[in-house]
Amino acid sequence: MVKVGIDQITFHVPNHYVDMVELAKARDIDPNKFLIGIGQEKMAVPTIEEDIVAMAANAANRIVTEEDKELIDQVIFATESGFDFSKSAATYIHQMLGIQPFAKAYEVKHACYGGTAALISAFNYVKLNPERKVLVIMSDISRYGLNSGGEATQGAGAIAMLVTANPRILALDSETLSLTDNQFDFWRPSYAEVPYVQGKYSTELYIEMFNTIIEEYAKRYPERLSELQAISFHLPFTKMGRKCLQSLENKEETNLDSELVERWFSHYEDSTFIGRQVGNVYTGSLYLSLISLLNFDENLEEGQRIGMFSYGSGAVAELFTGVLQPGFKDHISKEGTLLHLNRREKLDISAYEENFEQTLSNEDGVIEVVKDKETLHPGFYLDRIDDHRRYYNEIT
Ligand code: HMG
Numbered sequence: 580m581v582k583v584g585i586d587q588i589t590f591h592v593p594n595h596y597v598d599m600v601e602l603a604k605a606r607d608i609d610p611n612k613f614l615i616g617i618g619q620e621k622m623a624v625p626t627i628e629e630d631i632v633a634m635a636a637n638a639a640n641r642i643v644t645e646e647d648k649e650l651i652d653q654v655i656f657a658t659e660s661g662f663d664f665s666k667s668a669a670t671y672i673h674q675m676l677g678i679q680p681f682a683k684a685y686e687v688k689h690a691c692y693g694g695t696a697a698l699i700s701a702f703n704y705v706k707l708n709p710e711r712k713v714l715v716i717m718s719d720i721s722r723y724g725l726n727s728g729g730e731a732t733q734g735a736g737a738i739a740m741l742v743t744a745n746p747r748i749l750a751l752d753s754e755t756l757s758l759t760d761n762q763f764d765f766w767r768p769s770y771a772e773v774p775y776v777q778g779k780y781s782t783e784l785y786i787e788m789f790n791t792i793i794e795e796y797a798k799r800y801p802e803r804l805s806e807l808q809a810i811s812f813h814l815p816f817t818k819m820g821r822k823c824l825q826s827l828e829n830k831e832e833t834n835l836d837s838e839l840v841e842r843w844f845s846h847y848e849d850s851t852f853i854g855r856q857v858g859n860v861y862t863g864s865l866y867l868s869l870i871s872l873l874n875f876d877e878n879l880e881e882g883q884r885i886g887m888f889s890y891g892s893g894a895v896a897e898l899f900t901g902v903l904q905p906g907f908k909d910h911i912s913k914e915g916t917l918l919h920l921n922r923r924e925k926l927d928i929s930a931y932e933e934n935f936e937q938t939l940s941n942e943d944g945v946i947e948v949v950k951d952k953e954t955l956h957p958g959f960y961l962d963r964i965d966d967h968r969r970y971y972n973e974i975t
Pocket residue numbers: 609610611612613615616617659689690691692728729730731732764765776777778779781782785813814815816818819859861890891892
């Protein structure tokens with residue numbers, strides 16, 4: 580059986596962030612609530628030209644080679660921050676990166692689970708077409724509103740990955756377990772600028788679905804579960820996965836070996852490093868946690884099997900697994916990750932609030948998005964909207 584999985588993976592976050600201690604003070608909240616209680620230090624803040632397509636193109640451009648452009652058959656773009664109900668964000672990426680014309684490009688949605696739906700579709704396609712590749716993208720802007728209950732759990736960013744046969748980083752297993760439960764924990768009707776959310780309930784539902792999946796997985800694939808060295812979680816804030824692991828420890832009746840939960844805990848902190856500096860990136864959050872684990876966990880070894888727990892409000896969850904490939908460490912860059920995070924500039928709270936209120940006009944005619952291009956960082960950005968059509972440009 581041909582191995583299929585993640586051959587390359589990278590991320591892109593906006594050029595600015597807010598310091599969570601400053602945000603806490605501005606909101607008259609004890610900073611430890613944000614730092615310890617939810618586990619966030621910095622929150623990525625996109626400026627107006629950093630939309631989901633610009634962020635996605637910046638991530639994808641880092642991993643897609645000229646040869647890949649001829650071999651990619653699909654560009655799958657997962658997002659819940661789409662700016663168009665019809666035209667898919669993937670079509671822009673297809674053009675901006677110069678992918679071969681006979682590829683198909685489409686968008687996928689189910690809250691934060693959409694990224695995993697995209698990855699699993701890519702996996703199935705490459706299983707059947709092992710000579711070909713799929714570019715999977717997750718890009719989102721998490722917005723709850725100034726002074727809102729979810730404000731400290733905002734963020735923004737994009738992930739790009741290449742799914743291929745004989746992958747160099749992680750070969751995915753075919754056996755996965757998913758769970759659906761029609762609930763209103765977090766949802767955004769098409770007329771709403773920000774989501775409706777039942778914050779506490781959403782965390783409870785997440786934990787409950789994680790537990791249901793673990794119990795069922797233990798029945799169906801007991802050996803595989805006990806093999807898992809670590810689990811990466813969808814991290815809306817970095818305390819979330821910790822709460823799940825704690826719930827396993829606190830369970831009275833569990834068939835799980837306590838050493839197993841201890842082992843998962845021992846890798847948890849490293850999987851949260853990037854998330855603590857970025858916040859929630861919705862579809863990409865699980866994959867930021869995976870990149871973080873691969874970058875910062877010195878104890879991971881090739882041949883080990885790791886689990887990934889995906890959750891999307893509404894709600895769908897899935898536990899899937901993969902095996903770390905020989906030499907996987909040569910294809911990830913801790914230095915690159917740190918450089919990318921440390922290049923960002925801090926916004927003070929009044930600049931963040933002013934930026935938050937900035938919106939794109941929906942007038943007819945030409946709208947220049949960026950007034951002063953001298954201030955832009957290198958990379959793709961949203962340049963102008965002309966007759967309701969978005970056009971991008973690149974600063975090299
Ligand atoms: P809140 O009411 O601001 O906070 O809501 P809290 O009062 O629940 O406190 C949070 C934690 O801080 C608690 O710890 C406190 O004890 C602790 P916990 O009991 O949870 O372990 N705390 C302190 N710790 C140390 N020092 C202190 C201190 N004070 C308090 N001084 C909430 C927090 C996350 C609910 C809110 O921010 C929110 O609604 N966020 C948005 C929803 C969300 O992120 N839900 C997560 C699960 S749903 C999901 O993951 C899907 C999602 O990504 C969307 C999608 O799928 O598309 C959101």
